[in-house]
Amino acid sequence: MSAVLASEPFLERAPLELRDAVVQLLPAPAQWLGHHLITILAVVLGFSLFFAFTTVAERKLLGRLQNRLGPNRAGVPKFSILPFHLRHKLFGLSQPFADAIKALTKEDIVPAAADKLLHFLAPVVVVAFSLMTFAVLPVGRHLVPVELDAALLYFFAAGCASELALFMAGWSSRNKYSLLAAMRALAQLISYELPLILSVVPIVLVTGTLSTVAIVQSQGVWSFGLLPHWFVFTPWGFAGFIIFLIATLAETNRSPFDLPEAESELVAGHLTEYSGFKYALFFMAEYFGMTALSGLGVTLFLGGWQAPAPFLEFIPSYLWFMGKLVGMLVFFIWIRGTLLRLRIDQLTRLSWQFLVPLALLNVGNAAFWSLTAHWSGPLNLVRWAIALALVVTPFLLLGRTLSAGFAPRTYRYAS
Amino acid sequence: MTVALFLIAGLMLGSAGVALLLRNLIHSALLLVASWAGVAAFYLWAGAEFVAFAQILVYVGAISMVVLFAVLLTRQGLEISRPVEPDAQWRAFSAITVGACLAAVLGSAILSTKLPAATATAPTLSVKDTGLELMNHHGAALLIVGLILTVALLGATVLAATDKPQKTEDAA
Numbered sequence: 001m002s003a004v005l006a007s008e009p010f011l012e013r014a015p016l017e018l019r020d021a022v023v024q025l026l027p028a029p030a031q032w033l034g035h036h037l038i039t040i041l042a043v044v045l046g047f048s049l050f051f052a053f054t055t056v057a058e059r060k061l062l063g064r065l066q067n068r069l070g071p072n073r074a075g076v077p078k079f080s081i082l083p084f085h086l087r088h089k090l091f092g093l094s095q096p097f098a099d100a101i102k103a104l105t106k107e108d109i110v111p112a113a114a115d116k117l118l119h120f121l122a123p124v125v126v127v128a129f130s131l132m133t134f135a136v137l138p139v140g141r142h143l144v145p146v147e148l149d150a151a152l153l154y155f156f157a158a159g160c161a162s163e164l165a166l167f168m169a170g171w172s173s174r175n176k177y178s179l180l181a182a183m184r185a186l187a188q189l190i191s192y193e194l195p196l197i198l199s200v201v202p203i204v205l206v207t208g209t210l211s212t213v214a215i216v217q218s219q220g221v222w223s224f225g226l227l228p229h230w231f232v233f234t235p236w237g238f239a240g241f242i243i244f245l246i247a248t249l250a251e252t253n254r255s256p257f258d259l260p261e262a263e264s265e266l267v268a269g270h271l272t273e274y275s276g277f278k279y280a281l282f283f284m285a286e287y288f289g290m291t292a293l294s295g296l297g298v299t300l301f302l303g304g305w306q307a308p309a310p311f312l313e314f315i316p317s318y319l320w321f322m323g324k325l326v327g328m329l330v331f332f333i334w335i336r337g338t339l340l341r342l343r344i345d346q347l348t349r350l351s352w353q354f355l356v357p358l359a360l361l362n363v364g365n366a367a368f369w370s371l372t373a374h375w376s377g378p379l380n381l382v383r384w385a386i387a388l389a390l391v392v393t394p395f396l397l398l399g400r401t402l403s404a405g406f407a408p409r410t411y412r413y414a415s
Numbered sequence: 416m417t418v419a420l421f422l423i424a425g426l427m428l429g430s431a432g433v434a435l436l437l438r439n440l441i442h443s444a445l446l447l448v449a450s451w452a453g454v455a456a457f458y459l460w461a462g463a464e465f466v467a468f469a470q471i472l473v474y475v476g477a478i479s480m481v482v483l484f485a486v487l488l489t490r491q492g493l494e495i496s497r498p499v500e501p502d503a504q505w506r507a508f509s510a511i512t513v514g515a516c517l518a519a520v521l522g523s524a525i526l527s528t529k530l531p532a533a534t535a536t537a538p539t540l541s542v543k544d545t546g547l548e549l550m551n552h553h554g555a556a557l558l559i560v561g562l563i564l565t566v567a568l569l570g571a572t573v574l575a576a577t578d579k580p581q582k583t584e585d586a587a
Contacts, residue, residue, distance in 0.1 A: 153465065164476075
């Protein structure tokens with residue numbers, strides 16, 4: 001245990017203390033292995049549980065948004081050996097575990113014409129790589145599974161394998177709808193990968209590092225002891241965050257960009273021929289992807305594990321990270337319950353004609369910001385004004401140009 | 416360390432070799448992706464983190480998609496396991512000739528390159544150093560590569576975007 005860590009409050013170092021205590025129990029040669037295995041287990045179990053409760057939250061919130069109750073029946077099963085039965089329904093919170101058992105016990109149907117190996121490999125690859133992206137997210141001040149110099153690059157490299165898995169799933173099913181949907185999904189993923197990465201470049205430009213740990217640390221400053229210096233509170237950071245959010249929604253096939261699984265158009269997309277646990281694995285990978293990208297958004301734009309104000313630092317850093325992560329996910333669920341699905345041409349046009357040019361301009365904006373870092377006093381106001389103008393003007397101009405000639409739809413017969 | 420190197424080399428060469436032998440084009444393409452991932456693993460083994468991740472991002476993420484799209488869009492008929500026979504002697508001959516020429520060029524280039532002698536301690540390069548090196552000393556090369564790629568992209572767009580004339584019956 002390092003000296004820096006020992007001076008931290010107990011809650012801050014509790015997870016690490018626990019890990020070290022367990023590692024000490026092992027014989028010396030196995031300690032290295034135990035150290036890493038515990039880290040991996042913590043990530044896998046922690047985020048799997050997080051996934052389970054995200055699905056409950058999503059179903060309950062969507063239910064509320066649609067004026068329903070959502071799942072509230074699954075309680076504690078009655079174990080016949082127990083003399084009593086806990087009749088509480090637990091607010092339906094045990095629903096994901098019931099779902100998991102259901103998915104595990106369902107029959108696994110593989111089409112006769114399918115490419116058996118690829119059909120099996122696709123869900124494995126997609127879950128494995130989506131879990132790998134968590135490795136570089138700094139969950140707390142000292143809680144980062146792997147500290148890499150090129151962490152951001154690693155994140156996107158691990159994430160890009162999901163496209164390959166999606167293709168494998170669509171092609172190996174030997175089903176027209178699967179293949180069509182997979183190709184369409186690939187077009188969507190490739191289109192939105194560009195704005196996603198371009199929206200992150202300004203951060204790298206300003207901080208001068210690809211390490212997620214260093215990026216979070218560079219946001220740990222407060223003006224007047226109150227206003228946090230998170231990147232979302234700068235003009236280029238705000239624009240980048242919005243672009244990042246939209247691209248994240250599209251990359252994770254979330255509504256309003258859930259075209260790959262649009263039931264009314266392409267059956268269930270690349271998932272058509274999947275059933276049982278393999279289907280659940282795809283579902284899981286999608287939520288892992290969403291959680292990981294939200295975590296990256298929190299890390300890059302929302303200050304990561306930093307508290308919003310210095311006097312709130314007594315709350316451990318990992319709770320701040322988790323809180324922000326939950327906030328992002330609830331925001332995504334809210335969007336899913338609110339917005340309508342886009343058409344495929346609208347979707348690609350939004351990316352290539354609107355988001356990519358704005359993201360490119362935003363990179364220029366960040367370059368201006370980092371070149372004028374030494375401006376102070378009244379010049380600082382000029383700096384903010386110019387940066388704001390660089391965000392708002394292209395947005396308005398491009399938006400006006402692209403939407404010219406489109407009026408709100410008038411309903412002649414259904415008014 | 417050496418064992419790991421042999422494992423990586425086995426993965427790289429094995430998947431590339433099987434990719435050449437398979438009749439199923441999609442399987443070949445996916446195995447090629449595995450081979451590229453092996454190259455990335457080799458870079459990681461050699462300590463070149465940045466290059467390894469860039470390799471995965473570019474090859475496994477992007478170029479594999481181009482290959483797969485090309486295979487799917489150009490496949491004629493559904494008989495994917497149809498044997499591809501060299502239909503004439505000259506075809507096999509020209510293939511061998513081109514392969515031999517390429518091997519000669521690459522071999523001579525590798526052999527004639529003067530590699531600096533290995534230093535006692537491997538230099539530790541951070542991503543920042545790599546970036547500064549690229550932007551300062553090789554800035555011109557980077558710009559030229561970018562320009563060529565942009566021209567290629569524009570060319571591809573021009574080739575692909577063959578605008579059909581608008582439907583004439585509407586105008587009439």
